[in-house]
Amino acid sequence: MTNTLFPVFLKTDTAHFLIVGAGNVGLEKTETLLRQNPTIRITIIGIQIHLRLKQIVDSYANITFFERPFEENDLAEKDFVIIATDSAEVNLNVRNLAKGRGIKVNAADQPDLCDFYLGSIVNKGNLKIAISTNGKSPVLAKRMREYFTAIIPDTIDENLAVLHQFRSNHKGDLQQKLKDLNTITAAFSVQKKPGFWNKFRRLFAIN
Ligand SMILES: C[C@@]1(CC(=O)O)C2=NC(=C\c3[nH]c(c(CCC(=O)O)c3CC(=O)O)Cc3[nH]c(c(CC(=O)O)c3CCC(=O)O)/C=C3\N/C(=C\2)[C@@H](CCC(=O)O)[C@]3(C)CC(=O)O)/[C@H]1CCC(=O)O
Ligand SMILES: NC(=O)c1ccc[n+]([C@@H]2O[C@H](COP(=O)([O-])OP(=O)(O)OC[C@H]3O[C@@H](n4cnc5c(N)ncnc54)[C@H](O)[C@@H]3O)[C@@H](O)[C@H]2O)c1
Incomplete structure:
Protein backbone atom coordinates (compact mmCIF):
# COMPACT_ATOMS: atom_id res chain seq x y z
CA MET A 1 0.00 0.00 0.00
CA GLY A 119 -5.71 19.19 1.84
CA SER A 120 -6.80 21.37 -1.02
CA ILE A 121 -10.46 22.20 -0.42
CA VAL A 122 -13.43 22.57 -2.76
CA ASN A 123 -16.18 24.51 -0.98
CA LYS A 124 -19.73 24.35 -2.29
CA GLY A 125 -21.88 25.13 0.73
CA ASN A 126 -22.55 21.89 2.57
CA LEU A 127 -20.63 19.94 -0.06
CA LYS A 128 -16.93 19.94 0.75
CA ILE A 129 -14.25 17.97 -1.10
CA ALA A 130 -10.76 17.56 0.31
CA ILE A 131 -7.97 16.70 -2.14
CA SER A 132 -4.58 15.19 -1.48
CA THR A 133 -1.85 13.91 -3.77
CA ASN A 134 -0.18 12.05 -0.91
CA GLY A 135 2.37 14.85 -0.79
CA LYS A 136 3.50 14.19 -4.38
CA SER A 137 2.35 17.43 -5.97
CA PRO A 138 0.53 20.11 -3.91
CA VAL A 139 0.29 22.23 -7.04
CA LEU A 140 -1.74 19.48 -8.75
CA ALA A 141 -3.99 19.37 -5.67
CA LYS A 142 -4.54 23.11 -6.21
CA ARG A 143 -5.31 22.58 -9.92
CA MET A 144 -7.78 19.81 -9.06
CA ARG A 145 -9.46 22.18 -6.58
CA GLU A 146 -9.78 24.83 -9.30
CA TYR A 147 -11.16 22.23 -11.71
CA PHE A 148 -13.80 20.80 -9.38
CA THR A 149 -14.73 24.28 -8.14
CA ALA A 150 -15.37 25.30 -11.76
CA ILE A 151 -17.34 22.23 -12.88
CA ILE A 152 -19.54 21.68 -9.81
CA PRO A 153 -22.37 24.23 -9.93
CA ASP A 154 -22.91 26.39 -6.85
CA THR A 155 -26.56 25.28 -7.03
CA ILE A 156 -25.47 21.85 -5.74
CA ASP A 157 -26.15 23.27 -2.29
CA GLU A 158 -29.79 23.78 -3.27
CA ASN A 159 -29.95 20.14 -4.41
CA LEU A 160 -28.53 19.18 -1.05
CA ALA A 161 -31.18 21.20 0.79
CA VAL A 162 -33.95 19.43 -1.16
CA LEU A 163 -32.41 16.02 -0.51
CA HIS A 164 -32.01 16.80 3.16
CA GLN A 165 -35.69 17.77 3.35
CA PHE A 166 -36.73 14.63 1.49
CA ARG A 167 -34.58 12.49 3.76
CA SER A 168 -36.01 14.07 6.92
CA ASN A 169 -39.61 13.83 5.78
CA HIS A 170 -39.52 10.29 4.34
CA LYS A 171 -41.80 8.04 6.35
CA GLY A 172 -40.96 4.68 4.71
CA ASP A 173 -38.65 2.00 6.10
CA LEU A 174 -34.90 2.19 5.51
CA GLN A 175 -34.94 -0.03 2.40
CA GLN A 176 -37.66 2.06 0.75
CA LYS A 177 -35.97 5.29 1.79
CA LEU A 178 -32.67 4.21 0.24
CA LYS A 179 -34.42 3.11 -2.95
CA ASP A 180 -36.20 6.47 -3.27
CA LEU A 181 -33.05 8.44 -2.51
CA ASN A 182 -31.16 6.51 -5.20
CA THR A 183 -33.96 7.18 -7.67
CA ILE A 184 -34.16 10.91 -7.11
CA THR A 185 -30.34 11.28 -7.29
CA ALA A 186 -30.06 9.24 -10.52
CA ALA A 187 -29.37 12.43 -12.50
CA PHE A 188 -26.05 12.68 -10.65
CA SER A 189 -25.00 9.15 -11.62
CA VAL A 190 -21.71 8.90 -13.54
CA GLN A 191 -23.33 6.35 -15.89
CA LYS A 192 -25.64 9.14 -17.06
CA LYS A 193 -22.68 11.26 -18.11
CA PRO A 194 -20.51 9.16 -20.44
CA GLY A 195 -18.81 12.23 -21.91
CA PHE A 196 -17.69 13.48 -18.52
CA TRP A 197 -14.73 11.18 -17.89
CA ASN A 198 -13.50 11.48 -21.48
CA LYS A 199 -13.43 15.25 -21.13
CA PHE A 200 -11.59 14.83 -17.83
CA ARG A 201 -9.00 12.52 -19.43
CA ARG A 202 -8.41 14.98 -22.28
CA LEU A 203 -7.96 17.85 -19.86
CA PHE A 204 -5.23 16.07 -17.94
CA ALA A 205 -3.85 14.34 -21.09
CA ILE A 206 -4.39 10.85 -19.64
CA ASN A 207 -4.35 8.00 -22.19
C1 LIG B 1 -2.96 21.42 -0.54
C2 LIG B 1 -2.20 22.50 0.18
C3 LIG B 1 -2.96 22.85 1.43
C4 LIG B 1 -2.37 23.97 2.25
O1 LIG B 1 -1.16 23.97 2.52
O2 LIG B 1 -3.17 24.83 2.61
C5 LIG B 1 -0.81 21.99 0.42
N1 LIG B 1 0.09 22.70 -0.27
C6 LIG B 1 -0.51 23.66 -1.03
C7 LIG B 1 0.11 24.45 -2.00
C8 LIG B 1 1.50 24.45 -2.35
N2 LIG B 1 2.50 24.04 -1.54
C9 LIG B 1 3.70 24.19 -2.20
C10 LIG B 1 3.44 24.77 -3.48
C11 LIG B 1 4.50 25.17 -4.49
C12 LIG B 1 4.51 24.22 -5.67
C13 LIG B 1 4.94 22.80 -5.34
O3 LIG B 1 5.98 22.59 -4.71
O4 LIG B 1 4.18 21.87 -5.73
C14 LIG B 1 2.05 24.90 -3.57
C15 LIG B 1 1.24 25.38 -4.75
C16 LIG B 1 0.88 26.83 -4.70
O5 LIG B 1 1.07 27.50 -3.67
O6 LIG B 1 0.39 27.30 -5.72
C17 LIG B 1 5.03 23.89 -1.64
C18 LIG B 1 5.22 22.67 -0.85
N3 LIG B 1 4.27 22.02 -0.13
C19 LIG B 1 4.84 20.95 0.50
C20 LIG B 1 6.25 20.94 0.20
C21 LIG B 1 7.28 20.00 0.80
C22 LIG B 1 7.46 18.73 0.07
O7 LIG B 1 6.69 18.37 -0.83
O8 LIG B 1 8.45 18.06 0.43
C23 LIG B 1 6.46 22.00 -0.68
C24 LIG B 1 7.76 22.41 -1.35
C25 LIG B 1 8.52 23.47 -0.51
C26 LIG B 1 9.80 23.86 -1.14
O9 LIG B 1 10.15 23.36 -2.19
O10 LIG B 1 10.46 24.68 -0.50
C27 LIG B 1 4.18 19.99 1.33
C28 LIG B 1 2.83 19.86 1.56
N4 LIG B 1 1.87 20.66 1.04
C29 LIG B 1 0.66 20.15 1.35
C30 LIG B 1 -0.55 20.84 1.17
C31 LIG B 1 0.77 18.79 1.93
C32 LIG B 1 0.55 17.73 0.85
C33 LIG B 1 -0.79 17.86 0.14
C34 LIG B 1 -1.01 16.77 -0.85
O11 LIG B 1 -1.06 15.60 -0.42
O12 LIG B 1 -1.15 17.06 -2.03
C35 LIG B 1 2.23 18.78 2.42
C36 LIG B 1 2.94 17.43 2.30
C37 LIG B 1 2.32 19.14 3.90
C38 LIG B 1 1.41 20.27 4.30
O13 LIG B 1 1.80 21.42 4.11
O14 LIG B 1 0.31 19.98 4.81
C39 LIG B 1 -1.95 23.77 -0.69
C40 LIG B 1 -2.90 23.93 -1.88
C41 LIG B 1 -3.90 25.00 -1.54
C42 LIG B 1 -4.82 25.30 -2.64
O15 LIG B 1 -5.82 24.59 -2.77
O16 LIG B 1 -4.60 26.29 -3.36
N1 LIG C 1 7.33 31.07 2.16
C1 LIG C 1 6.99 30.03 1.49
O1 LIG C 1 6.09 30.07 0.65
C2 LIG C 1 7.68 28.71 1.75
C3 LIG C 1 7.41 27.66 0.89
C4 LIG C 1 7.97 26.44 1.18
C5 LIG C 1 8.78 26.28 2.29
N2 LIG C 1 9.05 27.31 3.11
C6 LIG C 1 9.88 27.07 4.30
O2 LIG C 1 9.04 27.20 5.44
C7 LIG C 1 9.76 27.82 6.50
C8 LIG C 1 9.07 29.09 6.95
O3 LIG C 1 9.00 29.99 5.85
P1 LIG C 1 8.47 31.46 6.00
O4 LIG C 1 8.54 32.08 4.66
O5 LIG C 1 7.18 31.48 6.74
O6 LIG C 1 9.63 32.08 6.92
P2 LIG C 1 9.62 33.48 7.67
O7 LIG C 1 11.03 33.84 7.89
O8 LIG C 1 8.70 34.43 6.97
O9 LIG C 1 8.92 33.13 9.06
C9 LIG C 1 9.51 32.34 10.03
C10 LIG C 1 8.81 32.60 11.33
O10 LIG C 1 9.30 31.72 12.31
C11 LIG C 1 9.48 32.46 13.53
N3 LIG C 1 10.40 31.78 14.42
C12 LIG C 1 11.70 31.47 14.25
N4 LIG C 1 12.18 30.84 15.35
C13 LIG C 1 11.14 30.75 16.23
C14 LIG C 1 10.98 30.21 17.54
N5 LIG C 1 12.01 29.64 18.19
N6 LIG C 1 9.77 30.28 18.12
C15 LIG C 1 8.73 30.86 17.48
N7 LIG C 1 8.81 31.39 16.25
C16 LIG C 1 10.00 31.33 15.63
C17 LIG C 1 9.95 33.81 13.04
O11 LIG C 1 9.82 34.78 14.06
C18 LIG C 1 8.99 34.02 11.90
O12 LIG C 1 7.75 34.51 12.39
C19 LIG C 1 11.17 28.09 5.97
O13 LIG C 1 11.98 27.00 6.41
C20 LIG C 1 11.03 28.05 4.46
O14 LIG C 1 12.20 27.57 3.85
C21 LIG C 1 8.52 28.53 2.85
Missing part, protein backbone atom coordinates in the same frame (compact mmCIF):
# COMPACT_ATOMS: atom_id res chain seq x y z
CA THR A 2 1.64 3.26 -1.07
CA ASN A 3 -1.12 5.65 -0.08
CA THR A 4 -2.24 4.98 3.48
CA LEU A 5 -3.72 8.42 4.20
CA PHE A 6 -7.22 8.34 5.67
CA PRO A 7 -9.24 11.54 5.12
CA VAL A 8 -11.38 12.75 7.99
CA PHE A 9 -13.55 15.86 8.32
CA LEU A 10 -12.59 17.67 11.45
CA LYS A 11 -15.09 19.69 13.50
CA THR A 12 -13.26 22.95 14.03
CA ASP A 13 -15.67 24.44 16.58
CA THR A 14 -14.11 22.46 19.40
CA ALA A 15 -10.48 22.35 18.21
CA HIS A 16 -7.70 24.67 19.37
CA PHE A 17 -4.82 25.06 16.90
CA LEU A 18 -1.32 26.21 17.75
CA ILE A 19 0.74 27.75 14.92
CA VAL A 20 4.45 28.09 15.65
CA GLY A 21 6.03 30.62 13.30
CA ALA A 22 4.39 33.86 12.22
CA GLY A 23 5.96 34.50 8.81
CA ASN A 24 4.70 33.78 5.27
CA VAL A 25 3.83 30.19 6.01
CA GLY A 26 2.19 31.03 9.37
CA LEU A 27 0.09 33.62 7.52
CA GLU A 28 -0.91 31.15 4.77
CA LYS A 29 -1.92 28.46 7.25
CA THR A 30 -3.90 30.95 9.37
CA GLU A 31 -5.80 32.06 6.27
CA THR A 32 -6.38 28.44 5.29
CA LEU A 33 -7.97 27.67 8.67
CA LEU A 34 -10.02 30.88 8.74
CA ARG A 35 -11.41 30.15 5.26
CA GLN A 36 -13.14 27.05 6.68
CA ASN A 37 -14.18 28.62 9.99
CA PRO A 38 -13.76 32.35 10.74
CA THR A 39 -14.31 31.64 14.45
CA ILE A 40 -11.74 28.84 14.73
CA ARG A 41 -9.59 29.02 17.87
CA ILE A 42 -5.92 29.69 16.98
CA THR A 43 -2.90 30.63 19.09
CA ILE A 44 0.14 31.85 17.14
CA ILE A 45 3.71 32.09 18.44
CA GLY A 46 6.47 33.97 16.62
CA ILE A 47 9.57 35.98 17.41
CA GLN A 48 8.54 38.34 14.63
CA ILE A 49 5.18 38.63 12.92
CA HIS A 50 4.33 39.21 9.27
CA LEU A 51 2.54 42.58 8.87
CA ARG A 52 -0.57 41.09 7.25
CA LEU A 53 -0.76 38.38 9.92
CA LYS A 54 -0.63 41.09 12.61
CA GLN A 55 -3.63 42.78 10.95
CA ILE A 56 -5.52 39.47 11.00
CA VAL A 57 -4.63 38.80 14.64
CA ASP A 58 -5.85 42.30 15.56
CA SER A 59 -9.18 41.80 13.84
CA TYR A 60 -10.11 38.32 15.10
CA ALA A 61 -10.98 37.87 18.78
CA ASN A 62 -10.55 34.10 18.37
CA ILE A 63 -6.86 34.43 17.43
CA THR A 64 -4.20 35.05 20.08
CA PHE A 65 -0.59 36.00 19.28
CA PHE A 66 2.51 35.86 21.48
CA GLU A 67 5.56 37.72 20.16
CA ARG A 68 8.34 35.53 21.59
CA PRO A 69 10.11 32.19 20.98
CA PHE A 70 8.16 28.96 21.36
CA GLU A 71 7.95 27.48 24.87
CA GLU A 72 6.90 23.95 25.74
CA ASN A 73 3.94 25.22 27.72
CA ASP A 74 2.48 26.66 24.50
CA LEU A 75 1.36 23.10 23.76
CA ALA A 76 -0.91 23.00 26.82
CA GLU A 77 -4.54 22.38 25.88
CA LYS A 78 -3.87 22.44 22.12
CA ASP A 79 -5.38 19.81 19.85
CA PHE A 80 -3.24 20.33 16.73
CA VAL A 81 0.03 22.06 15.97
CA ILE A 82 1.12 23.60 12.69
CA ILE A 83 4.87 24.15 12.64
CA ALA A 84 6.09 26.97 10.40
CA THR A 85 9.32 28.46 11.69
CA ASP A 86 12.42 29.01 9.56
CA SER A 87 14.50 26.85 11.91
CA ALA A 88 14.63 23.09 11.22
CA GLU A 89 15.92 22.58 14.76
CA VAL A 90 13.00 24.45 16.36
CA ASN A 91 10.55 22.62 14.09
CA LEU A 92 11.89 19.22 15.13
CA ASN A 93 11.87 20.18 18.81
CA VAL A 94 8.25 21.39 18.65
CA ARG A 95 7.28 18.20 16.85
CA ASN A 96 8.95 15.94 19.42
CA LEU A 97 7.42 17.80 22.37
CA ALA A 98 3.98 17.69 20.73
CA LYS A 99 4.32 13.99 20.03
CA GLY A 100 5.18 13.40 23.68
CA ARG A 101 1.81 14.92 24.55
CA GLY A 102 -0.12 13.05 21.85
CA ILE A 103 -0.80 16.23 19.87
CA LYS A 104 -1.00 15.81 16.08
CA VAL A 105 1.44 17.86 14.03
CA ASN A 106 1.63 19.41 10.56
CA ALA A 107 4.97 20.87 9.48
CA ALA A 108 4.52 23.09 6.44
CA ASP A 109 7.41 21.99 4.25
CA GLN A 110 8.54 18.85 6.09
CA PRO A 111 6.28 15.90 5.26
CA ASP A 112 8.50 13.60 7.33
CA LEU A 113 7.50 15.51 10.48
CA CYS A 114 3.77 15.50 9.71
CA ASP A 115 1.08 13.39 11.38
CA PHE A 116 -1.42 14.91 8.95
CA TYR A 117 -1.35 16.96 5.74
CA LEU A 118 -3.60 19.86 4.90
